Amino acid sequence: MRKNSRPPGGESDHTPAYREDAAPELSSWRREHTVIPDLTFPLNVFHIRDTDPDMLCIPPHWHEHLEWIVVLRGRFSMQIGTGFRELGEGGCAFVNTAELHSAFPLENGSELYALVFGEALLRNHALDHTETRYVRPLLEGRLGLASFYEAREAGEIRKRLLEIVAEYRGGEAGFELLVKSGLLGVLGLACRQSGTPNEDAAKNGRRAQSAVYPLLLHLSEHFRQPIGIAEAAAICCVTPTYFCHVFKRTTGKTLSAYINTLRVHEAEGLLRGGGRSVQEIARLVGYEDAGYFARVFKKLKGTSPSRYAESSFDPLQVNQRAAAAEQEMTFFE
Missing domain, CATH: 1.10.10.60 (Homeodomain-like)
Incomplete structure (x- = not known):
C-alpha cells in the first residue's frame, strides 16, 4: 500500500482480529507477520474499534516490532508479557520486541490506536548517548520500561502518540522526521517516568x-x-x-x-x-x-x-x- 493512496493505518491489511464467534483454536497466541506498508520506514497504525468487524481487538500474538498502544475511548483488558491490566480512556501501553500481548474491549464503543514500528526508527549509525544509554539497552533487555501507563500519568506520552498518528496519517512533507522524533520523544518520556535505569x-x-x-x-x-x-x-x-x-x-x-x-x-x-x-x-x-x-x-x-x-x-x-x-x-x- 502506498502512503499517498489512502491514510496509513486507516484500512491497513493486518492479521484479522479475533472475532467473538471464532472457534477457540483461532484465538491462540501466535507470531504475527505485521504488515508494514513501507519497509524503508517501518511503521503502521491500526485503529481498533467495534465498528470494524476485522479490527475488533488485538488478538494474542507477538512480533519482532515494538508497539505503543493508546486507548481513545472505553476500556480494554490487556496482557503484555506476563502482566495483565485493564486500561481505560487515556491509558497507554508499551510492548517491547517479541513480547506476547493482546487487548480485548470491555465496553461498547471502545477504541484504541496501536502504533507498530521497527527498531530502525529509534536507532542511528552514530554511537551517541541515545544509542548506548537507551535504545540498545532497551532492545537488549537491559533497560526495563513500564508496560502500562494509567491515564493520570500518561498525559504527555498520550499527546505525543496522537501527534505521531496525525502526522503519519496526514503524510505531508517532512512527516517522517516528525514521526521519528516523536517516537524518540515518547521513549524519553517513558524512561524519565520509569526512573533511573537499573540495567542489572x-x-x-x-x-x-x-x-x-x-x-x-x-x-x-x-x-x-x-x-x-x-x-x-x-x-x-x-x-x-x-x-x-x-x-x-x-x-x-x-x-x-x-x-x-x-x-x-x-x-x-x-x-x-x-x-x-x-x-x-x-x-x-x-x-x-x-x-x-x-x-x-x-x-x-x-x-x-x-x-x-x-x-x-x-x-x-x-x-x-x-x-x-x-x-x-x-x-x-
Whole structure:
C-alpha cells in the first residue's frame, strides 16, 4: 500500500482480529507477520474499534516490532508479557520486541490506536548517548520500561502518540522526521517516568522471563489442557523446585493461578460475544466443572460469568471488584 493512496493505518491489511464467534483454536497466541506498508520506514497504525468487524481487538500474538498502544475511548483488558491490566480512556501501553500481548474491549464503543514500528526508527549509525544509554539497552533487555501507563500519568506520552498518528496519517512533507522524533520523544518520556535505569535488575528480570518463555509459548496454545509442575519444568529444562521459584518471580503468580488468568481472559471475549451458555464456555476454556469456573471467574473479575455477559452490568462496579480481587492475590489452586 502506498502512503499517498489512502491514510496509513486507516484500512491497513493486518492479521484479522479475533472475532467473538471464532472457534477457540483461532484465538491462540501466535507470531504475527505485521504488515508494514513501507519497509524503508517501518511503521503502521491500526485503529481498533467495534465498528470494524476485522479490527475488533488485538488478538494474542507477538512480533519482532515494538508497539505503543493508546486507548481513545472505553476500556480494554490487556496482557503484555506476563502482566495483565485493564486500561481505560487515556491509558497507554508499551510492548517491547517479541513480547506476547493482546487487548480485548470491555465496553461498547471502545477504541484504541496501536502504533507498530521497527527498531530502525529509534536507532542511528552514530554511537551517541541515545544509542548506548537507551535504545540498545532497551532492545537488549537491559533497560526495563513500564508496560502500562494509567491515564493520570500518561498525559504527555498520550499527546505525543496522537501527534505521531496525525502526522503519519496526514503524510505531508517532512512527516517522517516528525514521526521519528516523536517516537524518540515518547521513549524519553517513558524512561524519565520509569526512573533511573537499573540495567542489572532489567537483565535479571529478562533472564528469569527467558527461562519460562518456552512455557509461556506452550501455554499460549495449550492453556485449556491440564499441566503439572513436573511437565512445566521439563518444558523449561529446569528442576521443578527452580521452576516454581522463577515462574512466581517472573509472573507474580503460581502456575495454576497464571493458567486461570489465561482461561478467564479467554472467557471474557466468549461471554461478550454471546450465543453460548456458561457451561459451554467453561468447557471451551478448559474447565470440566462449570461451578468451579464460575468461582474462579468471580474471584478474578469480581462478578459472575452470567452477570458479566449481561449488557446491563455496571462496568465501573466490575472494575472496582476486580481491582479488589487482584489486591487480595488469592487464587484457586
